[in-house]
Amino acid sequence: MSFINYSSREINCKIVYYGPGLCGKTTNLQYIYGKTAPDAKGKMISLATETERTLFFDFLPLALGKIRGFRTRFHLYTVPGQVFYDASRKLILKGVDGVVFVADSQIERMEANLESLDNLKVNLHEQGYDLDKVPYVMQYNKRDLPNAAPLEEMQKLLNPSGMTDFEACATTGTGVFETLKAVAKGVLTDLKKMGK
Amino acid sequence: MDTQLIMYDEDLKKILAVIQKLVRDANAKGIFLVDKNGQMIAEAGEMEGIDTTSLASLTAGNIAATGGLAKIIGEDEFPTHFHQGQRDNLHISIVAQRMILVVIFDDRSSLGLVRLRVKKAGAELGRLIEEMQKKSDHAASGDGSPFAEITDDDIDNLFE
Numbered sequence: 001m002s003f004i005n006y007s008s009r010e011i012n013c014k015i016v017y018y019g020p021g022l023c024g025k026t027t028n029l030q031y032i033y034g035k036t037a038p039d040a041k042g043k044m045i046s047l048a049t050e051t052e053r054t055l056f057f058d059f060l061p062l063a064l065g066k067i068r069g070f071r072t073r074f075h076l077y078t079v080p081g082q083v084f085y086d087a088s089r090k091l092i093l094k095g096v097d098g099v100v101f102v103a104d105s106q107i108e109r110m111e112a113n114l115e116s117l118d119n120l121k122v123n124l125h126e127q128g129y130d131l132d133k134v135p136y137v138m139q140y141n142k143r144d145l146p147n148a149a150p151l152e153e154m155q156k157l158l159n160p161s162g163m164t165d166f167e168a169c170a171t172t173g174t175g176v177f178e179t180l181k182a183v184a185k186g187v188l189t190d191l192k193k194m195g196k
Numbered sequence: 197m198d199t200q201l202i203m204y205d206e207d208l209k210k211i212l213a214v215i216q217k218l219v220r221d222a223n224a225k226g227i228f229l230v231d232k233n234g235q236m237i238a239e240a241g242e243m244e245g246i247d248t249t250s251l252a253s254l255t256a257g258n259i260a261a262t263g264g265l266a267k268i269i270g271e272d273e274f275p276t277h278f279h280q281g282q283r284d285n286l287h288i289s290i291v292a293q294r295m296i297l298v299v300i301f302d303d304r305s306s307l308g309l310v311r312l313r314v315k316k317a318g319a320e321l322g323r324l325i326e327e328m329q330k331k332s333d334h335a336a337s338g339d340g341s342p343f344a345e346i347t348d349d350d351i352d353n354l355f356e
Binding site: 002043056059065072094181184194 | 199200202204234247254262325343352353
């Protein structure tokens with residue numbers, strides 16, 4: 001959960017990018033890293049295999065500016081998407097403040113999307129969270145591919161409750177910052193509600 | 197589920213007093229207090245210029261992973277870890293269930309000395325952290341959060 005440090009006047013929040021293997025979670029972070037001014041970001045850490053598949057997590061610390069004199073810092077994490085890394089995914093969800101689900105738009109990945117989304121719900125539940133209550137954004141990635149499923153179909157399948165969603169192409173950056181802003185807003189709005 | 201953590205100036209001062217003393221008592225190069233979610237809480241010692249944000253996140257990842265391993269073999273968690281390097285060594289211990297105390301030391305100190313001093317300082321830190329958690333819970337339950345007053349415009353302005 002968020003950490004408010006009065007001494008350094010900072011709010012620290014944790015956002016996790018979730019989704020099936022090869023859906024583009026790491027690519028989202030790499031794009032954000034590449035486009036952020038050096039003074040607003042820390043080092044990006046990727047704990048990956050030799051073939052650059054995420055083994056444990058990617059981590060990117062970002063500073064977004066000040067609110068009421070408090071610097072807002074977001075720690076972005078990705079989980080390893082491959083099914084057999086479930087134990088690691090659970091660990092990374094600990095203390096999460098906001099979740100981005102990155103769905104792979106390719107028709108043949110729909111089942112993997114559904115499986116990963118179910119896995120997210122189960123793992124959040126194990127930590128005492130409910131996906132309907134955690135700030136949450138859906139991103140339909142790889143919209144540029146010729147085998148992308150129709151948007152309406154993906155919405156019906158993966159986002160029936162109509163949470164905030166974005167179309168994206170993480171390699172070119174389309175929709176990447178929109179997704180990040182939406183989830184960060186959700187987290188801060190939640191923080192505001194908690195203070196009331 | 198974890199609860200929000202709030203650290204006030206006076207909390208940090210008390211924590212710093214304990215870890216600065218620990219740096220001296222254990223002949224350590226640097227000491228870091230990190231929460232299990234990867235947030236840096238406090239640091240002391242001579243490790244200037246080190247990437248503390250990465251250190252905090254990787255420490256938390258390490259503790260999470262070994263905690264998972266512990267559960268597989270029927271342990272609750274491994275409360276202390278020791279990593280031996282060529283020059284510098286790491287002593288990592290869990291304090292008050294939700295914090296991690298990281299001590300970096302070289303051959304000016306020894307594992308035995310660090311262990312001994314950490315034990316005492318850990319107990320003191322445990323008390324301070326529990327106190328801080330109680331205050332945080334109290335603030336989260338209604339009064340005192342500075343963020344009750346933020347407006348949607350404040351949030352929007354952040355992204356302009």
